[in-house]
Amino acid sequence: AQKITQTQPGMFVQEKEAVTLDCTYDTSDPSYGLFWYKQPSSGEMIFLIYQGSYDQQNATEGRYSLNFQKARKSANLVISASQLGDSAMYFCAMTPGGGADGLTFGKGTHLIIQP
Amino acid sequence: SQTIHQWPATLVQPVGSPLSLECTVEGTSNPNLYWYRQAAGRGLQLLFYSVGIGQISSEVPQNLSASRPQDRQFILSSKKLLLSDSGFYLCAWNPTSGLAKNIQYFGAGTRLSVL
Numbered sequence: 001a002q003k004i005t006q007t008q009p010g011m012f013v014q015e016k017e018a019v020t021l022d023c024t025y026d027t028s029d030p031s032y033g034l035f036w037y038k039q040p041s042s043g044e045m046i047f048l049i050y051q052g053s054y055d056q057q058n059a060t061e062g063r064y065s066l067n068f069q070k071a072r073k074s075a076n077l078v079i080s081a082s083q084l085g086d087s088a089m090y091f092c093a094m095t096p097g098g099g100a101d102g103l104t105f106g107k108g109t110h111l112i113i114q115p
Numbered sequence: 116s117q118t119i120h121q122w123p124a125t126l127v128q129p130v131g132s133p134l135s136l137e138c139t140v141e142g143t144s145n146p147n148l149y150w151y152r153q154a155a156g157r158g159l160q161l162l163f164y165s166v167g168i169g170q171i172s173s174e175v176p177q178n179l180s181a182s183r184p185q186d187r188q189f190i191l192s193s194k195k196l197l198l199s200d201s202g203f204y205l206c207a208w209n210p211t212s213g214l215a216k217n218i219q220y221f222g223a224g225t226r227l228s229v230l
Contacts, residue, residue, distance in 0.1 A: 043205075045207075050218055
């Protein structure tokens with residue numbers, strides 16, 4: 001079984017600062033994928049970034065980067081130069097690699113960017 | 116480009132009434148399809164997934180069922196709704212080939228209130 005742990009229920013960050021959202025995972029699968037999604041108040045889940053367990057480099061997508069530390073089983077999301085529009089719920093998720101299995105989600109972090 | 120449509124956006128139903136939520140994907144073929152439910156303030160829980168027409172896998176035994184009558188259509192149903200069926204239901208898809216084959220993309224969701 002897979003498990004995702006997000007230990008920060010809520011965070012307040014000043015606009016333009018960088019923010020790190022924590023995520024640790026547990027799995028016995030040798031191959032897996034790690035994801036971050038953003039959920040604004042509208043409810044839609046927006047894909048942000050993906051990291052495969054065998055990827056050598058940390059994933060980056062614009063202002064988002066994933067700090068992947070395999071030995072520590074962590075996959076923290078880093079948002080550089082935060083903006084007011086970044087205020088939302090953020091979910092870390094994972095899935096076994098190579099199949100059609102669904103995602104296992106953490107409980108999320110509510111990020112609020114303050115002006 | 117690929118798009119996912121989910122309707123209705125909001126639904127209020129009495130206890131004991133039937134349910135039918137529909138999800139369709141455009142611009143792709145043979146996608147994997149998923150139904151998730153999100154309780155208030157929680158992460159998403161996988162309900163069903165499908166790798167092809169008529170192929171449904173259930174993750175959580177409950178008062179719901181799913182069907183895939185066409186390649187890009189996924190339906191979530193119930194014969195008699197319970198109060199505990201209230202929640203936010205999200206449909207998702209992922210391609211089965213290409214660079215993005217591991218990434219699930221979500222619809223806008225349906226907010227279901229059972230009264």
